[in-house]
Amino acid sequence: MRLLGALLCFFVSTCLGLSAGGRERARTEECVAFLSLFSHVQNQISYFSAPTKVIYRGIENGTLARIGFLDALCAHENDDIYFDVWSSALDSCEDKLHLTAEQMATVRAFGSCIGKTNGELQLRQMEYYANTMATETERQRSEMQKNIKVYRTLGFAAGAAMLLLVL
Amino acid sequence: MDDPLIAILKYVPPKVSLAASAFLRSTRERSAYVSELRLRAGAPMSITFCGRNICLFDGKPVICTESELMETLQRLCEDSVHTYSETVREGYLTAANGYRVGICGRAGMQGEAVRSVYGVTSLCIRIPHAVRGVCDRLLPYLLDGGGPQSALLYAAPHVGKTTLIRDLAITLSSTPKAHRAAIVDTRGELAVQGAFASCLADVLYGYPRGKGIEIATRTLSPEVIFCDEIGSVDEANDILAAQNSGVPLIATAHAGSVSALLRRPGLRRLYDAGVFRYYIGVSRAEGGSRFSFAILDTECGEEIAV
Secondary structure (H helix, E strand, O other): OHHHHHHHHHHHHHHHHHHHHHHHHHHHHHHHHHHHHHHHHHHHHHHHOOOHHHHHHOOOOHHHHHHOHHHHHHOOOOOOOOOOHHHHHHHHOHHHOOOOHHHHHHHHHHHHHOOOOOHHHHHHHHHHHHHHHHHHHHHHHHHHHHHHHHHHHHHHHHHHHHHHHHO | OOOHHHHHOOOOOHHHHHHHHHHHHHOOOOHHHEEEEEEEEOEEEEEEEOOEEEEOEEOEEOEEOHHHHHHHHHHHOOOOHHHHHHHHHOOEEEOHHHOEEEEEEEEEEEOOEEEEEEEEEEEEEEOOOOOOOOOHHHHHHHOOOOOOOOEEEEEOOOOOHHHHHHHHHHHHHOOOOOOOEEEEEOOOOOOOOOOOOOOOEEEEEOOOHHHHHHHHHHHOOOOEEEEOOOOOHHHHHHHHHHHHHOOOEEEEEEOOOHHHHHOOHHHHHHHHOOOOOEEEEEEEOOOOOOEEEEEEEOOOOEEEEO
16 A cells, blocks of 8 residues: 555656646747747738738647637637737637746737837837747747756656655 | 718727717717718817817817827727838828728838828828719719710819719619729729629729729720829829720819819829810818719810709
C-alpha cells in the first residue's frame, strides 16, 4: 500500500513537471502564431489595403484556429457595427491562451492599430509591435528551453524525494 | 432597407444619437426631411432639416470631441480606414449604403499633395434618400425622339442632383421604358444598396468618370450612361474621347446657372463640343421637396421652365 502511494506521488509530481513544460511550449507556439499573424496583417495592409474583414477571413493558422481565435475574429462579420473585433475576439478566448501579461498586451496593442488610421501610420505602429513580439518570441524560445528542463528536473526530483520519504 | 437616418445613428457617438432621436420624435419622425448630420469637434453639431440648419441640444449644445469624431469615422469605415485612405485624402468617404461623409481635418502634406488627413475636426454625413417619381416631369424631354437624350443636370450643392439622377436612372432602366443603362458610380452614391435591384442597369463602382464611361461604351453596349458630378478638365477630355460613340450621357454638375457652368473650363469644353442636348437647372424652394427645372434645349436654343 505504502509502495503504491509512494509511486503515485512520484508519478503526479513528474507529470506536473512535464505539464508545466507543456505550457511553456504552448506559449511559445502561440507567440510564433501571433507573430506570423502580425506579418500577414501587415502584408495585407501594405500591398492590398484590404478591408479588415477580408484580412481576418484569409488567415490560416492551426494554433490560433485551435484556440478559437480565428473563429472569434470572423464571428462579427455581419454585425451592424463592425468595430474593435480583435479585442473582443481576444477577450473571448483569453482563458485558452498561455501568453504572459506582457505578450498579451503586445497582441492587444497590435490589434488596436488595425484599421484605425491611414495605411502608412498604421504600418509604422504595427512594425513597432511586431518587433516587440519578435523579441518576446525569441526570449520565450530560450526561456522555454531552460524552463522545460527546470520543470522536468524539479518534478522528477520532488517526486523521487517524496517516494523516498514515503518508503 | 432601414430608414437611412436611423441606420446612421448607430455609428455616431451616443449623445449625438440620443439628441437626434429626440429631435426626430419632436418632428413626428419625419426623417425623410433630414438631409445632413454635421458633427464638429469642440463646436455644436447640427442637423439639416427641410433645408434649415438646426443645432441640437441635450440640455446644452451637443459638442463632440476630436476622438469621438475619429471613432465615428473608424466605425463608418468598418475598422478599415486604410482601405479608404485615398478618398479620405480627397476629403470624403462613401460608407456602406451610400452614405457620403465629408471629412475635415488637418492635412499632412508631401510637396503639393495631401499625404494624409489627421485630427478630424468635422464630419458632414449626408443622408441618401431614394426618392421615386421626382424625375417624372423631365421624362417627356429626355425621351424626346424615341430614345434617351443626353442631358446635364446642374444645381448648387445640396439641392438634390444625386437624388434626381438616381431616380432618372431607375426610371429609364426599369419597365416599361427599360433601356440598358450603364451607371458610372465613382463615389458610390448613386447605386445605394438595392436601388437598382429590378432594373436593367450595370453599375461600374469606383471607376474614374472618364474611364468608366469609356469602359461602359466599349464593353456594355448601353443605351444611356449615367454619371454623377462631372467637372474637371481631365474628366471633360476623357468624356469627349469616350463620347464619340453617340451613347447619350446624363450627368450632373455643380453650378448655380448656365453662365456659372460655362465659366468652368471642363464644362465649357463639353458645351462647345455639343455633348449634351439639354442643360437642366434644378432648384428647390427652401424647405420644400418639389423640384423646379429650367431646361435649355441646345438644339433649338429654347429655354423652358417646368
